[in-house]
Amino acid sequence: MEGLKASDRATARQDSQWKARRLLKTEASARLELQSALEAELRAKQSLQQELSTLKAASLSTESKLQEVEEQNTELRAEVERLKKEIKSLPVSDLRGRDSIVTLMPLSPV
Secondary structure (H helix, E strand, O other): OHHHHHHHHHHHHHHHHHHHHHHHHHHHHHHHHHHHHHHHHHHHHHHHHHHHHHHHHHHHHHHHHHHHHHHHHHHHHHHHHHHHHHHHHOOHHHHHHOOOHHHHOOOOOO
């Protein structure tokens, strides 16, 4: 009987040691999974930050080009207005005597 009790205690001790090792392995596995998930999220965040930086740079470039084109458009409109005034100020005889494209342009505003 004593031998059986000692055997049960040894088995119980081995059982608890096995459970402790199993728990440690499970915790280590869970820790590795969490670490892997965290690293994946960090890589995704870094990728998004790089994409955002690229898009911001493209946006700034586009805004700069738009501003340049708007300035050029304003200058061209001013030149068109100046040329219209110049055409209106010319005597009609000067317009008829010229053999150029100016004679084909209408004198009224478009």
